[in-house]
Amino acid sequence: MLVHMSPLTEIILIASVTAVACALPGVFLVLRRVAMVSDAITHTVLLGIVLAFFVVRDITSPTLAIAAAAAGVATVALIELLHRTERIREDAAIGLVFPFLFSIAVILIARHAGNVHLDVDAVLLGELAFAPLDRYTLGDVDLGPRALWLMSGILLLSLLLLILFYKELKLATFDAALAAALGFAPAVLHYGLMSVVSLTAVGAFNAVGSVLVVALMVAPPAAAYLLTDRLSHMLVLSAAFGVLAAISGCLAAFALDASLAGAMAVVTGLIFGAAWVFAPERGLLAQALRHARQRQEFAQAMLLVHLLHHEATPQEAVECDPSHLNEHLRWDAAFTAQTLRRAEQRGLLVRQKDLIVLTESGRRLAAQTLGGEG
Amino acid sequence: MTNEQPAIQVTDLTVAYRDKPVLWDIDLTVPGGVLMGIIGPNGAGKTTLIKTILGLIRPAAGQVLIYGKPYAEQRRLVAYVPQRSSVDWDFPASVLDVVMMGRYGALGWFRRPGKRERELAFEALARVGMQEFAHRQISQLSGGQQQRVFLARALVQDAQVYFMDEPFQGVDATTERAIVGLLQDLRAAGKTVVVVHHDLQTVAEYFDWVALLNVRLVASGPVAEAFTESALRATYGGRIAFLEGRCSGAGAGEPRAGIVVSS
Numbered sequence: 001m002l003v004h005m006s007p008l009t010e011i012i013l014i015a016s017v018t019a020v021a022c023a024l025p026g027v028f029l030v031l032r033r034v035a036m037v038s039d040a041i042t043h044t045v046l047l048g049i050v051l052a053f054f055v056v057r058d059i060t061s062p063t064l065a066i067a068a069a070a071a072g073v074a075t076v077a078l079i080e081l082l083h084r085t086e087r088i089r090e091d092a093a094i095g096l097v098f099p100f101l102f103s104i105a106v107i108l109i110a111r112h113a114g115n116v117h118l119d120v121d122a123v124l125l126g127e128l129a130f131a132p133l134d135r136y137t138l139g140d141v142d143l144g145p146r147a148l149w150l151m152s153g154i155l156l157l158s159l160l161l162l163i164l165f166y167k168e169l170k171l172a173t174f175d176a177a178l179a180a181a182l183g184f185a186p187a188v189l190h191y192g193l194m195s196v197v198s199l200t201a202v203g204a205f206n207a208v209g210s211v212l213v214v215a216l217m218v219a220p221p222a223a224a225y226l227l228t229d230r231l232s233h234m235l236v237l238s239a240a241f242g243v244l245a246a247i248s249g250c251l252a253a254f255a256l257d258a259s260l261a262g263a264m265a266v267v268t269g270l271i272f273g274a275a276w277v278f279a280p281e282r283g284l285l286a287q288a289l290r291h292a293r294q295r296q297e298f299a300q301a302m303l304l305v306h307l308l309h310h311e312a313t314p315q316e317a318v319e320c321d322p323s324h325l326n327e328h329l330r331w332d333a334a335f336t337a338q339t340l341r342r343a344e345q346r347g348l349l350v351r352q353k354d355l356i357v358l359t360e361s362g363r364r365l366a367a368q369t370l371g372g373e374g
Numbered sequence: 375m376t377n378e379q380p381a382i383q384v385t386d387l388t389v390a391y392r393d394k395p396v397l398w399d400i401d402l403t404v405p406g407g408v409l410m411g412i413i414g415p416n417g418a419g420k421t422t423l424i425k426t427i428l429g430l431i432r433p434a435a436g437q438v439l440i441y442g443k444p445y446a447e448q449r450r451l452v453a454y455v456p457q458r459s460s461v462d463w464d465f466p467a468s469v470l471d472v473v474m475m476g477r478y479g480a481l482g483w484f485r486r487p488g489k490r491e492r493e494l495a496f497e498a499l500a501r502v503g504m505q506e507f508a509h510r511q512i513s514q515l516s517g518g519q520q521q522r523v524f525l526a527r528a529l530v531q532d533a534q535v536y537f538m539d540e541p542f543q544g545v546d547a548t549t550e551r552a553i554v555g556l557l558q559d560l561r562a563a564g565k566t567v568v569v570v571h572h573d574l575q576t577v578a579e580y581f582d583w584v585a586l587l588n589v590r591l592v593a594s595g596p597v598a599e600a601f602t603e604s605a606l607r608a609t610y611g612g613r614i615a616f617l618e619g620r621c622s623g624a625g626a627g628e629p630r631a632g633i634v635v636s637s
Binding site for chain 2: 165166168173175178180182184
């Protein structure tokens with residue numbers, strides 16, 4: 001390369017570019033709830049490659065990439081065809097179409113292409129570690145790894161299309177009916193997106209294998225989805241998560257002497273897991289806290305209403321006795337005590353020796369609760 | 375837009391799902407400047423009729439003209455509010471984003487929404503009383519607020535003909551009154567508004583034009599003429615009951631507080 005880089009740097013660079021190239025179309029797959037289509041496409045592109053190889057007999061021909069992308073689009077069309085007959089659900093249609101096409105490719109390779117460089121293991125796991133060995137040269141000048149050029153090209157194309165059709169993709173993903181009514185041809189956009197996904201899958205699976213392509217297309221956008229409210233932020237965040245997974249995955253794989261693709265896929269999973277648990281609003285933790293708070297607030301409201309109902313009635317002495325309150329409300333003693341304490345701290349009630357009495361603000365709140373919004 | 379040409383002209387329209395007709399030979403003429411309710415039981419084809427007029431469903435026969443031309447040539451004249459439940463409200467977008475989508479048609483391919491679109495979106499949000507929600511994430515809205523946002527999105531389209539699919543579905547009474555007020559304002563401004571509607575009690579109060587639909591078009595015209603007891607019976611079959619004394623044939627067009635539909 002014009003700038004000399006170590007093989008590790010080159011690998012990290014290839015992985016990062018690939019991760020971003022996968023994350024961008026992945027955002028739309030996740031939002032359209034067709035994430036598993038990426039799994040199908042990354043497998044069936046192999047059939048396109050094999051069939052094109054039989055025609056051109058050259059493993060380096062760009063025809064192979066085009067045929068592979070076409071196979072990806074054909075996969076989507078086939079899945080939709082099956083799904084539209086309404087004899088089968090979409091998930092089952094995916095599960096039928098891609099193993100079928102993929103196994104045809106596997107058999108064709110075993111029977112007719114055993115002696116060429118088409119290796120099923122490499123398809124699944126890629127050969128990122130060897131990517132720096134396959135280089136472009138111009139005369140004596142080393143231009144760098146082929147995979148880096150290929151993935152950068154795909155990323156640029158993807159970015160260009162995203163910038164050009166951002167508004168259209170956004171509308172067609174959110175509200176396909178309005179997009180159609182306004183004349184934005186959502187079907188064309190859909191297949192355009194699927195073509196980009198296919199092309200990305202072809203380029204990426206060469207470098208990183210199909211398992212990692214799926215991980216890079218689904219996990220970073222799924223994590224970003226939990227962390228943001230804007231499509232543009234989700235795209236940027238997905239790309240950032242992809243790069244994070246690429247860098248830390250590569251470093252971890254080197255440190256542990258483990259599979260690069262495997263380590264990166266694990267990191268994408270960890271990133272998603274962290275977002276799932278710790279996302280400030282939609283994470284499990286935030287949700288659990290919110291539920292606990294709601295439960296607590298509702299318990300206070302119930303308590304106040306109970307007190308209001310029995311206030312100044314003959315039963316008041318029994319019903320509003322702090323030591324028997326838990327029996328009346330069928331709450332456990334600790335929860336009752338806690339609820340009482342918090343309500344008292346908020347100045348909603350006061351404890352007299354054998355009686356709980358609502359304060360003015362407690363009475364107002366109870367009346368408000370009963371009266372709905374007002 | 376002259377009022378002499380009908381806003382919507384549907385002729386011999388049949389829509390079928392395989393061999394099962396969903397709409398049978400509909401002939402419907404809607405003059406400009408009316409507020410029309412499409413009424414009919416579940417499965418009557420109300421939504422299908424709107425979607426076919428908008429070119430979202432291909433008819434088996436017949437044609438639709440908007441101000442004398444096919445829909446594809448008149449897109450800019452038409453605004454559409456789909457059912458609220460037809461979109462994913464967890465989509466990462468703000469209220470303002472969604473309202474600006476109404477301008478996408480006028481922008482066409484490639485052009486980005488800018489300052490002018492934001493201003494129009496804010497104006498529309500103010501008209502539906504939602505301006506302080508402009509930067510909210512759409513998943514935080516209540517059903518009524520979501521419907522107002524959809525209405526604002528249609529308003530920024532600045533159309534001549536508005537199609538709304540069940541705008542009162544699952545909204546609170548305040549929102550329903552606010553929406554009706556806006557629809558009546560649109561009609562007063564000479565726009566044509568077509569609303570898929572469920573509640574027979576409010577038909578005469580809300581609309582001045584009505585189409586009674588049950589696979590076939592049973593009746594259409596001014597509410598006073600078309601919204602009759604016999605047309606309702608023909609539309610709803612045996613599932614309708616008229617309470618004695620509340621609904622007289624002579625007083626057609628009066629609010630029919632006594633209509634009960636059993637489902």
